[in-house]
Amino acid sequence: MTNHSIRRPGRPYTGAGLLGAVGRARHLGLVLALALLALVGLVTVPETFATTSNVVTVLALAATIGVITVGMTFVIIGGGIDLSVGAVMALASVWATTLATQSYGPMVMVICAVLVGTGAGLLSGFLISYGRMVPFIATLAMLVAARGLAERMSDRRTQLVQPGNSALVDLSSGRVLGLPPIVFVFAAVVVAGWVVLNRTTFGRRTYAVGGNPEAAKLAGIDVRRHTMLLYGLSGLCCGIAAVIIMARTTTGSSTHGDLYELDAIAAVIIGGTLLTGGRGTIGGSILGLLIFTLITNLFILNGLNTSDQLIAKGLIIVIAVLLQRRSLRSRT
Amino acid sequence: MSENVGRRGFLLGGAVVGAGTLVTACTGNEPQAAPQAAASSPAPAATGGNDVPGEKVVIGFSAPAADHGWIAAIAKNAEATAKRFGDVKFKPVQPTNDINQQISAVESLIAAKVNALVILPNDGQQLNQIARRASDAGIPVVNLDRVFPDKLSYRTWIGGDNYGMGVAAGHYIGTALKEKNVADPVIVEIQGIATLPLTQDRSKGFADALKTYGFRVTARQDAQFTVETGTSVASNLLQAHKKIDALWNHDDDQGVGVLAAINEAGRNEFVMVGGAGSANAMREIQKPDSVLKATVTYSPSMASSAVKLARLIAQGKGMSDLVENQVPQSITLASETITRENVERYLPLGFES
Numbered sequence: 311m312t313n314h315s316i317r318r319p320g321r322p323y324t325g326a327g328l329l330g331a332v333g334r335a336r337h338l339g340l341v342l343a344l345a346l347l348a349l350v351g352l353v354t355v356p357e358t359f360a361t362t363s364n365v366v367t368v369l370a371l372a373a374t375i376g377v378i379t380v381g382m383t384f385v386i387i388g389g390g391i392d393l394s395v396g397a398v399m400a401l402a403s404v405w406a407t408t409l410a411t412q413s414y415g416p417m418v419m420v421i422c423a424v425l426v427g428t429g430a431g432l433l434s435g436f437l438i439s440y441g442r443m444v445p446f447i448a449t450l451a452m453l454v455a456a457r458g459l460a461e462r463m464s465d466r467r468t469q470l471v472q473p474g475n476s477a478l479v480d481l482s483s484g485r486v487l488g489l490p491p492i493v494f495v496f497a498a499v500v501v502a503g504w505v506v507l508n509r510t511t512f513g514r515r516t517y518a519v520g521g522n523p524e525a526a527k528l529a530g531i532d533v534r535r536h537t538m539l540l541y542g543l544s545g546l547c548c549g550i551a552a553v554i555i556m557a558r559t560t561t562g563s564s565t566h567g568d569l570y571e572l573d574a575i576a577a578v579i580i581g582g583t584l585l586t587g588g589r590g591t592i593g594g595s596i597l598g599l600l601i602f603t604l605i606t607n608l609f610i611l612n613g614l615n616t617s618d619q620l621i622a623k624g625l626i627i628v629i630a631v632l633l634q635r636r637s638l639r640s641r642t
Numbered sequence: 643m644s645e646n647v648g649r650r651g652f653l654l655g656g657a658v659v660g661a662g663t664l665v666t667a668c669t670g671n672e673p674q675a676a677p678q679a680a681a682s683s684p685a686p687a688a689t690g691g692n693d694v695p696g697e698k699v700v701i702g703f704s705a706p707a708a709d710h711g712w713i714a715a716i717a718k719n720a721e722a723t724a725k726r727f728g729d730v731k732f733k734p735v736q737p738t739n740d741i742n743q744q745i746s747a748v749e750s751l752i753a754a755k756v757n758a759l760v761i762l763p764n765d766g767q768q769l770n771q772i773a774r775r776a777s778d779a780g781i782p783v784v785n786l787d788r789v790f791p792d793k794l795s796y797r798t799w800i801g802g803d804n805y806g807m808g809v810a811a812g813h814y815i816g817t818a819l820k821e822k823n824v825a826d827p828v829i830v831e832i833q834g835i836a837t838l839p840l841t842q843d844r845s846k847g848f849a850d851a852l853k854t855y856g857f858r859v860t861a862r863q864d865a866q867f868t869v870e871t872g873t874s875v876a877s878n879l880l881q882a883h884k885k886i887d888a889l890w891n892h893d894d895d896q897g898v899g900v901l902a903a904i905n906e907a908g909r910n911e912f913v914m915v916g917g918a919g920s921a922n923a924m925r926e927i928q929k930p931d932s933v934l935k936a937t938v939t940y941s942p943s944m945a946s947s948a949v950k951l952a953r954l955i956a957q958g959k960g961m962s963d964l965v966e967n968q969v970p971q972s973i974t975l976a977s978e979t980i981t982r983e984n985v986e987r988y989l990p991l992g993f994e995s
Contacts, residue, residue: 355882363907364881370906371874466708468869468895468995470922483906490906558873560902565710565868610878613861616836 339633340581340597343626347604355611364607366489370482372603373496374399374554375573376596380503381431381547382574383595387507388540389520389587390445394434394452395548395574396567401460402426402552407469407562416478419471423556424549430456431545435538449541453571460564469562482557492554499550504592516540521588576623577602580630601626692954692962693727699956700731701949702751704744705762705786707737710867711895712918715942715993716762716786723946730953741768748772752779757956760948761796762786770795784952786945797955799972800948802940804840806977807892808847810938811915814979815888816855818913818935827887828860830879830912832872832900834892836864844892844917865896872899877907886912894920894937895995901926904933919980921992927985939978943991947973 351359358364378395385392405411406423430452437448471478481491507513518526519536527533555566580598583590602623609619701724708714717737724732733756735747744764751759752775759776763769766788773783773795783790787801819827831848834841841864849859863879865871872891880886880903891897894916904914916923916937926934951969954960960967980988 358882358884361881367877367881367907371877466714467711468898470898479902482902483908555870558902558906559869559899561869561898563869566870568866568868568870606874607878607881610863610875611882613882616864 337582337591337594337597340594340601343601344597344604347601347608351604351608351611354608358611359608362488364611366493368600368603368607369493369496370490370558371607372599373492374551374558374567375570375577375603376496376599377499377547377551377554378544378570379574379577379595379599380499380592381544382578383503383581383583383590383592384507384516385445385540385544386575386578386583386585387520387587387590388516388537389523390438390537390540391449391575391585392431392434392541392544393446393449393571394430394456395544395551396570397453397456397460398427398430398545398548399552399555399567399570400564401430401456401463402549403556403562403566404460404464404469404564405562406552407471407556408463409469409472412472412475416475419475419478419556420553423552424546427549427552428542428546431548432538432542434545435541438541439534439537457564464562464564466564468565471556471560471562478553479557479560481553492557495550495554499547500592500596507592512536512539517588519587573599573602576627580627582630598630692959695727695729696953696957696959698729698731699757699953700733700754701952701956702748702754702756702759702781703732703734703761703949704747704751704759705734705737705945706744706764707739711920711993711995712940712942713737713762716945718993719942720760720945720949723949727953729957730949732949739764741765744769745772748776752776752781756781758782758784758952760784760786760945760952762945763788763790766790782952782955784948784955786948797971798951798969800944800951801974802944803974803977804843804940805847806974807917807938807940808844808849809851810847810977810979811890811917811936812848812851812854814915814936814938814981815890815913816852816857819857819887820855824887827857828883828885829857830883830886830889831859831862832875832879832889832891832896833862833864834867834896841892848890865899867893867896869896869899869902872896873903874899876900876903880904880907880909888912889914889933890917891915892917894918894923897923897934897937898995901932901934909933919978919988919992920995921989922995924980924985924989924992927980927982930982936979936981939980939988939991941975941978941991942993944975947975 378399382392382395402423405426406419411419411422434449434452437443438445484491486494507516515531515536518529518531519533523533556562577599578590578595579585580601581591581594583595605622606619703720705717706713708717721732721734724730733751733754735751738744738747741764748761749772759781761769761773761783770790770792773790774792776783777795782797783795785796785799789799789801790796815829829852831845833845845862852858861879861882863875865875876899889912891900891914897916910933912933913935914933916934917940919937919939919941923934923937926932927936955969961969
């Protein structure tokens with residue numbers, strides 16, 4: 311257990327070693343799963359599946375949870391968990407769509423959403439690192455409280471993006487190079503996440519803190535401060551996701567993002583990140599998420615119902631974790 | 643406290659009724675007067691002779707917390723209607739989505755000995771026993787929308803017609819497509835929460851009505867009554883069907899998201915019908931270029947009617963347009979179809995989502 315957790319922090323440097331090979335092999339599995347799903351799509355609904363507009367739809371659908379998944383990957387690699395993501399996104403969307411905020415225009419709405427998300431994340435992080443609360447409990451408290459605050463602020467109404475701020479909605483309905491701008495936002499967040507995790511001190515420290523906090527502390531890392539920042543980062547992603555959901559639905563609402571935390575955590579786990587922390591990749595998480603989104607898409611294209619979708623998703627989580635355990639054992 | 647004073651005042655008023663101290667001099671102030679009034683004038687004015695002030699009554703009100711525009715409108719309508727009557731003291735309890743809390747809230751209203759109760763239960767089955775206790779204690783219960791399984795638990799039920807909503811939507815779409823002479827049309831349905839009986843009733847009504855035109859639903863998917871689920875289900879459905887002739891979305895709140903997805907996809911080749919009758923949907927129907935052509939009501943105005951019924955029952959009056967001396971046991975509201983032609987009339991009833 312501790313054996314490889316000490317080695318983990320070094321993983322980003324040793325891209326070519328045994329670990330790297332296993333990592334790549336696992337991604338290969340995810341890519342194969344994705345390809346298999348695409349094949350199912352091509353066989354069952356060839357005329358609707360392989361169209362550009364369907365690909366755009368899948369990417370746009372994946373964008374919201376995708377951005378959240380990037381933040382979640384950091385938190386889980388850092389040895390924590392963030393259950394509050396859906397609620398924080400809802401709160402950010404509501405805060406940004408109050409008439410008071412909307413009167414300042416779309417730019418302020420975006421800034422507001424991002425600040426609210428980051429603030430909520432930092433608060434959870436503060437409670438966890440300096441208040442010594444268990445992440446599960448602190449973020450559960452944030453989930454409940456943020457949802458409640460969102461309901462109170464919106465008076466439980468659905469708040470529409472006002473016509474004067476339709477520039478925000480253009481993020482979803484507009485097209486840049488044939489794609490809605492939110493897809494580029496999604497891509498930018500993924501790339502930024504990858505760079506931070508793999509090419510910066512912050513990323514290396516994240517692996518260290520998650521793998522073995524004691525060792526990280528001895529190595530001179532301010533574990534508490536770093537943990538707090540990880541939740542702040544997750545909150546930041548929720549804020550960006552709030553902007554995307556506002557653009558897509560033209561609304562802010564306290565009902566947004568219900569159970570997103572579960573989808574995000576599932577995507578991260580399918581992607582090969584260990585719930586115990588210290589190991590994982592952004593790419594895996596995104597592949598995991600795309601698999602989920604593609605399943606939903608395929609089921610609706612084939613006219614199948616939601617219940618079967620849920621069964622399929624459950625099976626995939628189980629299979630992914632079983633495979634993960636096998637590959638772990640093979641390494642030790 | 644104050645309602646105790648009110649009741650004492652009423653008793654006092656009954657005792658000294660001969661003194662004629664009451665300026666309004668309304669016969670309805672005496673409990674025995676109600677049958678007399680009904681007997682002497684079986685057909686009061688259309689404005690509702692029942693609206694003249696009667697004996698003072700306290701009406702308790704309990705409903706789920708508003709997580710949805712429709713429920714918010716229910717509470718607002720009930721309160722607004724109660725305020726219009728000088729003889730009604732409205733006693734709402736803290737709205738909640740927790741069954742336990744709603745049970746204790748209703749218990750507190752029973753303990754306060756209100757004259758009538760209006761209850762929209764979170765779940766009819768689970769709240770049944772407490773409504774039964776209220777009825778057993780002699781407090782008439784007006785059951786709003788979600789029905790209690792036990793008829794001993796309530797005096798009167800008033801609610802919407804989910805099956806009828808589906809029928810209304812089916813007829814609108816059926817007629818529209820027949821006019822266009824569309825053969826074998828692609829008809830898409832976006833449900834709310836699929837496991838709810840109300841959703842299943844709506845879908846059945848829709849399918850049954852379409853069948854009379856020889857049409858059937860091509861594809862059906864469920865969302866969760868929320869904007870966000872409306873968007874994601876609709877955007878996938880639009881990919882699944884490159885050409886749609888008609889779309890029925892069960893709920894106008896969720897419809898905001900469905901419309902966002904339709905606009906994003908730039909589709910407008912079909913007729914869309916909504917459900918419930920939100921103010922937002924009505925404003926959309928007013929726009930000539932909107933795909934949303936109609937919505938079928940399941941109007942929260944029923945809460946206003948429920949409070950009026952509770953008042954009549956507590957005062958021992960009947961409904962002025964009916965011959966009977968007492969309020970009926972059950973009232974099912976018709977689902978009405980709102981289109982561009984009649985939307986003006988419905989706008990005041992529309993609720994903000």
